[in-house]
Amino acid sequence: MTENIIEVRDLVKHYPVTRGVVFKKTIGHVKAVDGVSFELKAGETLGVVGESGCGKSTLARVLMNLERPTAGQVLYKGQDISKLSGGALRRLRRQIQLVMQDPYTSLNPRMTVGDLIGEPFEIHPDVAPRGSRRTKVKELLDLVGLNPEHINRYPHQFSGGQRQRIGIARALALRPEVIVCDEPVSALDVSIQAQVMNLLEKLQAEFGLSYVFIAHDLSVVRHLSDRVAVMYLGKMVEIGTEDEIYERPTHPYTQALLSAVPVPDPTLRESKAIIRLQGDVPSPVSPPSGCRFRTRCWKAQDVCAQEVPLLQIRPGSDHPSACHFAEKREIVATHEVA
């Protein structure tokens, strides 16, 4: 569990904002990911949580080497992935796979499930010689809980949850080491979500997979994650183990996100402080100075506008938090922000 399979160092991804049709002029940058560092250990699940637009999918695309970072590095087993080419790049493409939110839009409707799941073998024929592919695809269907007899069906003949299983089978085809799951259950009914999460958990145990698991909501990733990272406007604001994030969160944004998680127990519900975040997430083109969360934070002081708080372990805490006034959760109960 100690080997770092992925290391992300000061990762930055900015997209230019242009004006004009013929003579495009750059008038600013969307700071989608803006200085993010973390590591993923072998066999670990790292949950990544944050509101819409905070840079989660951008991070996923850069991790997958589908986009080049503006600055910083992604190291896969110590190697900078943006420097790979030829055979080394092909091997990396095998080792890191992506499962997306809506497999329906990513699955070609004219291809049978057998062709869809077998497609990765066309690019990596060494994994499954042509003659063995149908058998392999049937094994994969079985592995993800689909009927191998349905190999000739088309995506539209499956339900949402089943289509997500097709997406997972496709991601598994090349026996990867890492799967980046970008909101894989967000589009599914709650009961189906649990089934897909259980499947991902079973596959992890069986194949020793490492997951980066992206979600909007802290409650979704809790069960599966060994550690959770909370993102806000392109930055990581807190990272820690399940206990550290859910029992002892110190960043006000994490506390606010947690306060939005429904509590089933009515006695607990009464004692729980409600933090309602005011306003929307500011634009990533011109994020607030200093701490990006300060415009919505009930603890903000002058220093928050002046100094960018680093993601570091704060006094009295046991895990990194990017808040000048990071404090344990008890403080939440005394602050009602409506």
Ligand SMILES: Nc1ncnc2c1ncn2[C@@H]1O[C@H](COP(=O)(O)OP(=O)(O)OP(=O)(O)O)[C@@H](O)[C@H]1O
């Ligand atoms: N190719 C692109 N060109 C320009 N801006 C982009 C591009 N991709 C993403 N962005 C912008 O970068 C920011 C982060 O987007 P991203 O999709 O990574 O967020 P997200 O956290 O995945 O959001 P969601 O929860 O809605 O999926 C957004 O402001 C988005 O509009």
Ligand SMILES: [Mg+2]
């Ligand atoms: Mg996204």
